[in-house]
Amino acid sequence: MRLGGRLQAAIEVLTEIETRHRPVPDGLKDWGLSHRFAGSGDRAAISNLVHDALRMKLSHGFMMNGDAPADLAVATLLRQWRISPEELTATLEGDRFAPEIPSAESLADCLARDLAQAPAHVRADIPEWLAGSFERAFGPEWELEAQALTSRPPLDLRVNTLLSNRDQVLEAFSDRDPKPTRLAPFGVRFEAGEGPQRQIAAASEVSFARGWFEIQDEGSQLAAGLVDAQPGEDVLDYCAGGGGKSLAFAAMMNNEGRIFAYDADRRRLAPMVERMRRAGADIIDIRERAADLNGLESKMDRVLIDAPCTGTGTWRRRPDAKWRISEKNITDRMADQDKVLDAACAYVRPGGELAYVTCSLLPEENTDRVKAFLQRHPEFETISLKQRWRSVAADSEAPVPYADQNLGLLLSPRRTGTDGFYFAGFRRKS
Incomplete structure (x- = not known):
């Protein structure tokens, strides 16, 4: 044509x-x-x-x-x-x-x-009624942050260190101009093409079938790293979906310990079975029903909530969602987020950690939910993320991407070159 x-x-x-x-x-x-x-x-x-x-x-x-x-x-x-x-x-x-x-x-x-x-929202290419939320999230630079969501996204891979290393994956794609990701220590990036150029089909490669890597945005890789799962620990991935972060934990933990993967919609867990096999991730235990988590209460070293959200941080990949979002969507997701926070925190042991992650940029789903959670659960306190960020980010000079009032971290295409992600960490008081 x-x-x-x-x-x-x-x-x-x-x-x-x-x-x-x-x-x-x-x-x-x-x-x-x-x-x-x-x-x-x-x-x-x-x-x-x-x-x-x-x-x-x-x-x-x-x-x-x-x-x-x-x-x-x-x-x-x-x-x-x-x-x-x-x-x-x-x-x-x-x-x-x-x-x-x-x-x-x-x-x-x-x-x-x-x-x-x-008007500012037109220059920013976002719905007018969301301009206030973006300004709350980013302050005077909110318009530039919104404009960064209008670019094409790159394709990022997470090297599966159980079976490969970054040099091997870079060599496997040496004819495709791959680059190491700037912040994620095990990431490989292919920049977006221009005009009619198409992105590579990484999942069709032999190296993918061998389990050398998973397709995962750099921001998601960083969020998984910030959970700081350690070998030998018990970890619960409470909203596991297709299992991307559970697989990242298995590599971080060197297949030592236990990872329990649960999702309220168990159909979303089905792809994980093949992904686990391909990745050689032996420590993931899929739990299909809430009742299957009985007995894990107050025993988990770490619990991750990758919460249901509006997905505003992924608008580069799903730009049509930008024009379908409604106030009701946000209200419904806020209720979902409070619900999963209240349910998942019961599994954290005293002294253990709870991580709350969204792929949203809206404070209604992020810092507001953190404040509300702390009011409902005084047995939890926030953890300092500065050193955690320094230990995870490969670029030691990268600024800490604090969210409003330093309540968590807020990644974005403009700040970190990633999709939009929010991360907050809590510790259950002993």
């Missing part, structure tokens, strides 16, 4: 998403099924166009003076893919599959609009 056909396809997918309120993956999948002639390169380019358009939906709409799917797709080519108005119109001319677009002169006028005149 030429650029014109890819542009038209992106407009069709964006229209489908807008009119039928469908997630991006579903819209892209349906388009691919009905256009089987499109090759993998075409599908990747169309996916990039759609995701890029949604990452900067508001500012694109301001610059184009319209936010129809065609406006957003064309703005993406101009502003993010850096195709000049003259080049774009010349490329599409005579392409019978291309949509009609404004003249090069009109497009140049759009690009000349002063984005500084737009």
Whole structure:
């Protein structure tokens, strides 16, 4: 497919998403099924166009003076893919599959609009009603933090030190320009491509089948490291999901000790069985039901809550979620977070630690929940995270990414080059 056909396809997918309120993956999948002639390169380019358009939906709409799917797709080519108005119109001319677009002169006028005149939330590309929460989280730099969420995310791998090491994984991908992650000590990064370039399919590699690595964002790797699980300990991963952090713990603990993996939705645990086998993680014990945790109360050295949240820290990867979030979503997640905190803390032994993690940037889900938890549970106290951060972060000069009032750490694309993650640690008083 030429650029014109890819542009038209992106407009069709964006229209489908807008009119039928469908997630991006579903819209892209349906388009691919009905256009089987499109090759993998075409599908990747169309996916990039759609995701890029949604990452900067508001500012694109301001610059184009319209936010129809065609406006957003064309703005993406101009502003993010850096195709000049003259080049774009010349490329599409005579392409019978291309949509009609404004003249090069009109497009140049759009690009000349002063984005500084737009409202702050438009420049930040976030819903207007969330601007206050971002300002609470980041202070005067909140707009820059939000803008950092409009970039494409990299692909990060966590080296499985039970079976491999970082040098081996870097060598396995030597023809793909891998780099060691700056902060996570066992991470490997592939930077995001530009324009139609697609990211590598790391899970299709032989080294993945051998268990040498897992796909895991650097921020998630750091969150797991901050839990500080030690060989020989008993650890409970209370909201384990697919098991990414449990697998990281098994490597950190050198397969010595016990890890209990539980999730209220036991269907989410199913992929862990194969992941454990591939990784050689022998100390993970999957517990499918809450009743299966009976007898573990007050016995765990460490308990991790990777809490259900709005996922605002992952907007680079799921930009459509940015435009679907509602106040009710936040209220519901806050109730879920309080519930799992109250339930999981019962398993921490005296002197043991409780870790609370979200992939949200909103203080309502982060520092506010910490304050409320401490009021309900005076038997817990917060732990100092400065030295913990220094021991985990590979870059000793990296600033400690404190959250508001130093209640935990707040990672973000702008601060740490990672997805957005919040981490708070508590110790149960002896």
